[in-house]
Amino acid sequence: MQINPENESPSLVYSLMTQAITPRPIAWVSTISPQGVPNLAPYSYFNGIGSKPAALMFSAVNKVDGSKKDTVRNIEANGEFVVNVVPFAVAKAMVKTSGDFDYENSEFEEAGLAEKPSIRVTPPSVKQSPIQFECELIQIVPVGTGPLAANVIIGKIVLINIEDRIIEKQGEIDPQLLDAIGRMGGRSYCRTTDRFEIQR
Numbered sequence: 645m646q647i648n649p650e651n652e653s654p655s656l657v658y659s660l661m662t663q664a665i666t667p668r669p670i671a672w673v674s675t676i677s678p679q680g681v682p683n684l685a686p687y688s689y690f691n692g693i694g695s696k697p698a699a700l701m702f703s704a705v706n707k708v709d710g711s712k713k714d715t716v717r718n719i720e721a722n723g724e725f726v727v728n729v730v731p732f733a734v735a736k737a738m739v740k741t742s743g744d745f746d747y748e749n750s751e752f753e754e755a756g757l758a759e760k761p762s763i764r765v766t767p768p769s770v771k772q773s774p775i776q777f778e779c780e781l782i783q784i785v786p787v788g789t790g791p792l793a794a795n796v797i798i799g800k801i802v803l804i805n806i807e808d809r810i811i812e813k814q815g816e817i818d819p820q821l822l823d824a825i826g827r828m829g830g831r832s833y834c835r836t837t838d839r840f841e842i843q844r
């Protein structure tokens with residue numbers, strides 16, 4: 645079967661891409677509004693992109709009415725965000741934070757999560773997350789315009805917070821203790837506790 649994305653509906657293309665590009669890491673992104681309301685939402689079009697400077701990216705598509713998601717609005721307003729790694733223990737709460745809550749409401753409260761003050765940036769971190777990347781905006785790259793068009797957000801990592809209990813030795817994180825989750829297609833997720841090794 646061959647598919648030309650331009651001849652198909654964006655929802656079918658989305659569905660195929662998110663089932664084929666798997667597993668995807670999940671950036672649980674916290675931001676803060678100009679009024680001081682914290683915002684939290686998951687983004688699985690996400691990856692690290694370099695180490696000097698340490699940088700990462702995630703992509704937030706426009707809503708069906710063409711407007712930008714709250715995460716993008718907040719980052720445009722103050723240029724700061726935190727990417728929190730999602731452990732299995734709070735997977736359900738993470739999905740809850742993907743709900744379409746009012747701009748005035750904090751997803752931390754809606755999902756029963758605790759805020760932890762960040763060190764280098766204003767948006768709070770998620771206390772239940774074992775690793776946080778505190779970021780300053782480098783650039784937002786728009787890809788397309790209108791509904792479902794992407795905004796690729798590139799951030800410079802200014803601080804990495806790692807819980808001491810998951811550090812195996814200097815520079816090494818125990819993946820079993822990290823117990824991060826990844827996103828598959830639809831409602832499906834995977835855990836990093838199932839792994840194999842290949843000698844290189």
Ligand SMILES: Cc1cc2nc3c(=O)[nH]c(=O)nc-3n(C[C@H](O)[C@H](O)[C@H](O)COP(=O)(O)O)c2cc1C
Nearest residue numbers: 685686687688689703704705713714715742743744
């Ligand atoms: C696991 C997961 C991954 C998601 N990944 C993305 C993504 O990569 N890009 C995106 O635009 N929306 C993604 N979403 C949907 C957003 O989380 C959702 O639209 C959310 O309401 C955005 O919140 P905000 O308006 O507060 O930024 C994802 C949802 C879930 C549950």
